[in-house]
Amino acid sequence: MRCDQVAPHLGDAASGRSLLDGDERHHVEHCLRCQAELVQYRKLLRALRTLRTEVIEPAPGLLAEVLAAVESAAEHGAVVGILRGRKVVYVGGLAAAATAAAAGGALVIVNRSRRRIRIAS
Amino acid sequence: MPSDVAALVSAAKTGDRQAFDELVRQTYAETYTLAYRLTGNEEDARDVTQDAYLRAFKGLKRFRGDAQFSTWMYRITANCSATHLGRRRRHRHDQLFDDAPVADDAPGTSPELRAEAGDLRARLTAAVDRLPPKLRAVVMLRDVYDLPHEAIAAELNISESAAKVRLHRARRQLREDLFPLPAEEAARAV
């Protein structure tokens, strides 16, 4: 068995997700080059795993953009609902509307079968 | 309103918009981080993050809850980023894709000098940035975010064997970048 035949399996072996087969193990036990690669893969994979806990802070404004896009999609969904024959009402009249304006809106869809589906609060 | 992610997901699935907004608040930085790692730049990462939450919002009812919400978002983000980069590639032939040679972004800096500069983590980040996007995506999703090959293949719209080949190439390139051969061995290897 040659180094280039073993090489494709060293990364997975280093990750612990798979084992080398008998021939591959035998080769690595006697090959300093493959042993060195195995050590390097272990270091690499350990370093990659540490990236999981790292958070790249987005520039300001992203959260607002995402929430606005979701709001717009929700509005669009509500309009489609109306066009498909469901009534959209604000719950609780003016007082609720004032609260809803501050809290982002409380919409309830009432379809013609009188089933109430809450789509936003 | 509930504060933990699982309860927020349950509430959002019933149509509770505030719960969904709170989910976005709690997870957007992590989603952006993955998007940034997959696309390699801020502008694309912002677009991908927004697309991912729109898709999550529209598809939340289909989220079965047998996976974690974070894993579900990783998959959506991976898929959005593949779509986004694919669209851009069609617009301008992206020289960085797949088999194209990888540009050395630090001309004049030998591997030895690069190896000495900074710690492993900093060098790793730089090495990841040098990977072609398609290789970077697979190694990030597999070795950082722990997605199975099957999920990676599905979201990147490639076969599982292609995902495995890309993973091997990405790892090899990172390893060679981080642990360059000593000059005399490199000369012999040529």
Ligand SMILES: [Zn+2]
């Ligand atoms: Zn060997």
